[in-house]
Amino acid sequence: xxxxxxxxxxxxxxVLFFLYLPIxxxxxxxxxxxxxxxxFEGFTxxxxxxxxxxxxxxxxxxxxxxxAVTSTLVSTIIGTISAIALKKYRFFGRSVLNELLYxxxxxxxxxxxxxxxxxxxxxHIELGLHTLILSHIAFSLPFVVVSVRSVLNSLxxxxxxxxxxxxxxxxxxxxxITLPAVMPGxxxxxxxxxxxxxxxxxxxxxxxxxxSNTLPLKIYSMIKTGITPDVNALSSLIxxxxxxxxxxxxxxxxxQSGKEKAYE
Amino acid sequence: xxxxxxxxKNMCQSYGKKKVIDDISIDVYEGEFLTILGPSGCGKTTxxxxxxxxxxxxxxxxxxxDVDVTDLDPTKREVNTIFQNYALxxxxxxxxxINFGLRMKRVGKEEIKKRTEEMLDLVKMGEFRNRKPRxxxxxxxxxxxxxxxxxxxxKVLLLDEPLSALDQKLRKQMQLELxxxxxxxxxxxxxxxxxxxxxxxxxxxxVILNEGKIEQIDTPHHIYSHPKTRFVADFIGESNxxxxxxxxISEGQxxxxxxxxxxxxxxxxxxxxxxxxxxxxxxxxxxxxxxENDKNLPLKIKNHIFDGASTQVIGTLPNRQEIKVxxxxxxxxxxxxxxxxxxYQLEDLIILKGDSHEAV
Numbered sequence: 001x002x003x004x005x006x007x008x009x010x011x012x013x014x015v016l017f018f019l020y021l022p023i024x025x026x027x028x029x030x031x032x033x034x035x036x037x038x039x040f041e042g043f044t045x046x047x048x049x050x051x052x053x054x055x056x057x058x059x060x061x062x063x064x065x066x067x068a069v070t071s072t073l074v075s076t077i078i079g080t081i082s083a084i085a086l087k088k089y090r091f092f093g094r095s096v097l098n099e100l101l102y103x104x105x106x107x108x109x110x111x112x113x114x115x116x117x118x119x120x121x122x123x124h125i126e127l128g129l130h131t132l133i134l135s136h137i138a139f140s141l142p143f144v145v146v147s148v149r150s151v152l153n154s155l156x157x158x159x160x161x162x163x164x165x166x167x168x169x170x171x172x173x174x175x176x177i178t179l180p181a182v183m184p185g186x187x188x189x190x191x192x193x194x195x196x197x198x199x200x201x202x203x204x205x206x207x208x209x210x211x212s213n214t215l216p217l218k219i220y221s222m223i224k225t226g227i228t229p230d231v232n233a234l235s236s237l238i239x240x241x242x243x244x245x246x247x248x249x250x251x252x253x254x255x256q257s258g259k260e261k262a263y264e
Numbered sequence: 265x266x267x268x269x270x271x272x273k274n275m276c277q278s279y280g281k282k283k284v285i286d287d288i289s290i291d292v293y294e295g296e297f298l299t300i301l302g303p304s305g306c307g308k309t310t311x312x313x314x315x316x317x318x319x320x321x322x323x324x325x326x327x328x329x330d331v332d333v334t335d336l337d338p339t340k341r342e343v344n345t346i347f348q349n350y351a352l353x354x355x356x357x358x359x360x361x362i363n364f365g366l367r368m369k370r371v372g373k374e375e376i377k378k379r380t381e382e383m384l385d386l387v388k389m390g391e392f393r394n395r396k397p398r399x400x401x402x403x404x405x406x407x408x409x410x411x412x413x414x415x416x417x418x419k420v421l422l423l424d425e426p427l428s429a430l431d432q433k434l435r436k437q438m439q440l441e442l443x444x445x446x447x448x449x450x451x452x453x454x455x456x457x458x459x460x461x462x463x464x465x466x467x468x469x470x471v472i473l474n475e476g477k478i479e480q481i482d483t484p485h486h487i488y489s490h491p492k493t494r495f496v497a498d499f500i501g502e503s504n505x506x507x508x509x510x511x512x513i514s515e516g517q518x519x520x521x522x523x524x525x526x527x528x529x530x531x532x533x534x535x536x537x538x539x540x541x542x543x544x545x546x547x548x549x550x551x552x553x554x555x556e557n558d559k560n561l562p563l564k565i566k567n568h569i570f571d572g573a574s575t576q577v578i579g580t581l582p583n584r585q586e587i588k589v590x591x592x593x594x595x596x597x598x599x600x601x602x603x604x605x606x607x608y609q610l611e612d613l614i615i616l617k618g619d620s621h622e623a624v
Contacts, residue, residue, distance in 0.1 A: 161318050161347070163353075164338045164339055166364050176353075
């Protein structure tokens with residue numbers, strides 16, 4: 001029994017080690033005194049200070065966040081409404097539209113990137129932040145729709161009827177009943193859209209213009225000249241934010257399910 | 265019981281090509297407990313949805329309290345519905361669920377508070393006011409659904425199989441609670457169910473619906489003792505049904521031949537020789553006798569079922585038809601006999617005229 005347990009733990013340990021080693025190394029090198037990511041020479045915080053002075057890197061970060069927040073907001077709103085409409089109304093082409101939604105999810109990003117670039121060229125739209133945002137909305141929209149739809153499908157179809165039976169107008173029903181009920185799907189759709197936008201390289205590479213460099217593009221272009229440790233510092237900071245958010249959401253989830261169990 | 269509160273006139277409804285409701289008219293009186301009873305798929309929920317306005321009807325007219333509501337939105341009709349699965353708002357607490365209707369109608373804060381307390385008291389859910397629906401038992405959810413509807417003081421409460429999600433014991437208890445509530449609040453209930461047991465215990469009147477048509481509207485007693493159609497006789501209570509032809513008539517009595525060996529003597533009400541009739545006998549209306557005579561019928565006993573209050577005897581006639589007999593408490597149970605003789609009182613027979621399936 002003891003041996004079995006040991007083997008199990010060893011296996012889990014190895015998997016976690018394999019998954020998190022690269023990340024750990026990244027964080028470690030952000031505190032490295034050497035400029036090269038090869039040897040660890042000593043502990044320092046100077047790269048975090050250098051980062052604060054690296055204008056172009058911070059600008060790229062700003063662009064990335066702006067694009068991510070804007071495209072997430074827009075795609076979440078459009079996606080949520082689309083999912084509800086697709087579920088609720090019967091109209092011509094509904095089933096075709098339902099299937100078409102999966103195409104942007106499954107086609108290679110590079111195809112979508114080229115397609116978007118050619119359409120911007122066709123309409124003589126200059127590349128910039130706006131084209132970047134439009135493109136990000138385009139590829140994250142289906143993810144939001146799919147995410148909201150999965151919640152909608154498990155919803156009691158009588159909820160909205162009950163609401164109108166109790167005297168709520170369609171608009172009130174939407175804001176008081178439907179939206180709160182699909183909120184988990186909306187939030188997970190938005191998180192998905194946000195993360196997709198945050199680290200997108202391929203589509204952004206095609207649709208970004210001068211002055212709209214994003215962080216992933218910036219880092220990607222730095223490979224040629226060598227990545228400086230302040231990028232490590234920035235990545236570590238992003239990691240810290242992500243881990244904090246994840247921990248918070250997990251804690252909230254555990255607390256809620258604990259509360260539910262107490263009544264069962 | 266005179267005032268008509270809901271009037272359905274010549275309602276028709278079809279989904280695609282299928283006619284679900286076929287020219288139905290019902291008057292519902294103020295304060296009564298009316299049950300719409302029928303097998304699943306007979307269109308009973310469709311009627312309820314037409315009254316609440318969740319579906320608009322294709323033809324006909326619906327009046328609520330003398331107002332034509334046929335084209336009115338559900339939000340503007342003074343009726344409320346209790347759904348089969350309650351459809352409680354999962355994201356809201358018990359209290360918020362209950363006063364949802366008032367909040368939507370922008371009733372004053374004080375008024376909302378007062379009426380919410382009244383309802384919480386009425387359904388005894390005060391201590392659970394802050395819980396979410398998923399933290400409640402089935403019976404408690406049911407009570408919240410009732411309070412959420414009644415707080416709006418509807419003229420009519422519509423209930424769509426509200427007890428079907430509960431277990432047997434709770435269902436019995438909720439039947440009583442619902443009935444008491446209805447008496448106390450003096451609100452008209454229109455109750456849809458497929459359970460004859462629920463319909464018979466709770467209703468003032470029952471509408472029997474079959475394939476989109478009304479078979480009979482009557483009090484529970486009358487429906488049981490005087491079913492108007494073969495469907496009603498078969499659907500409500502247990503029945504032994506015999507199809508036969510009038511063979512001869514003499515001295516106000518008609519002899520009906522079912523098979524070569526089996527005949528019934530019935531009171532003649534203008535029958536002619538050759539008329540087709542169905543004879544319906546409730547299990548408790550047969551008596552068992554020891555000795556054969558020229559009227560009674562031989563029954564080969566197959567089973568005795570004792571259920572505490574009564575004994576059921578199941579047997580077969582010479583034509584192999586299976587017969588159910590319910591023996592009254594205290595009567596001889598013929599336990600050791602293989603064959604006994606079935607007898608009946610003329611006035612206990614229910615006679616339906618054959619082809620029309622209409623009672624005579």
